[in-house]
Amino acid sequence: MEKSPDAFRTISEVADELDLPQHVLRFWETRFQQIKPMKRGGGRRYYRPEDVDLLKGIRHLLYDHGYTIKGVQKLLKANGNKFVAAIASGDLATVEALAASSHEEPPAPKVGVAEEDQIVGRPKAPASRRFFSFGASNDDAEISLGKTSVSKEDRALLQEALYDLLECKRLLDQVR
Numbered sequence: 001m002e003k004s005p006d007a008f009r010t011i012s013e014v015a016d017e018l019d020l021p022q023h024v025l026r027f028w029e030t031r032f033q034q035i036k037p038m039k040r041g042g043g044r045r046y047y048r049p050e051d052v053d054l055l056k057g058i059r060h061l062l063y064d065h066g067y068t069i070k071g072v073q074k075l076l077k078a079n080g081n082k083f084v085a086a087i088a089s090g091d092l093a094t095v096e097a098l099a100a101s102s103h104e105e106p107p108a109p110k111v112g113v114a115e116e117d118q119i120v121g122r123p124k125a126p127a128s129r130r131f132f133s134f135g136a137s138n139d140d141a142e143i144s145l146g147k148t149s150v151s152k153e154d155r156a157l158l159q160e161a162l163y164d165l166l167e168c169k170r171l172l173d174q175v176r
Contacts, residue, residue, distance in 0.1 A: 005049060006049055007049075008038065008046040008047060008048060009046065009047045009049075009052055010044070010045065010046060010047075011025055011026075011037070011044075011045045011047070013047075014047050014051075014052055014055060017052070018055060018056065018059050020059065021170070024167075025055065027163070028055070028058060031069050031073070032058060032069075032072070032073065032076065034054060034076055034081050035051060035054060035055065035058075036051070037051055050081070050085070053085035053088065053089070054081050054084060054085050056085065056088035056089070057083075057084035057085045057086070057087050057088035057089075058072055058084060059088070060087060060088040061075065061084065061087065068160075068164075069160065072084070
């Protein structure tokens with residue numbers, strides 16, 4: 001029996017619909033404050049139809065357009081949830097209308113072309129720093145690892161890179 005389009009979905013139903021593992025959806029909840037499924041007793045998640053549309057948009061930007069998590073966060077902050085959901089549905093009229101209404105001076109954002117730090121494979125590091133700022137002086141709290149230290153910012157970058165690598169491995173395993 002099929003659910004109505006307005007019905008709430010469980011995490012397994014959403015994961016199947018988006019062809020993603022459930023842990024990715026849980027991870028995205030930590031990275032995107034806009035994803036807030038309703039939680040019932042025992043922590044069971046129920047996604048509203050607008051949550052599912054937002055997740056489709058995020059998936060589309062991350063996997064099909066090559067955006068990074070940070071890039072999608074910037075799009076969400078600048079244009080809102082409906083904008084990202086409309087991108088996934090291919091509703092260009094809504095995308096343009098939302099983009100125009102969210103900016104006082106409407107330079108419409110280009111979905112296919114993004115800023116340098118939003119696309120995977122185009123690292124944007126300050127010129128004064130070495131790779132992950134090893135050997136650089138930083139005011140952030142640092143975590144000592146033997147002779148070197150890693151700042152909290154760099155640790156977050158490493159964790160994001162690890163997640164991206166795990167996602168790449170998952171995609172490669174699917175192809176095999």
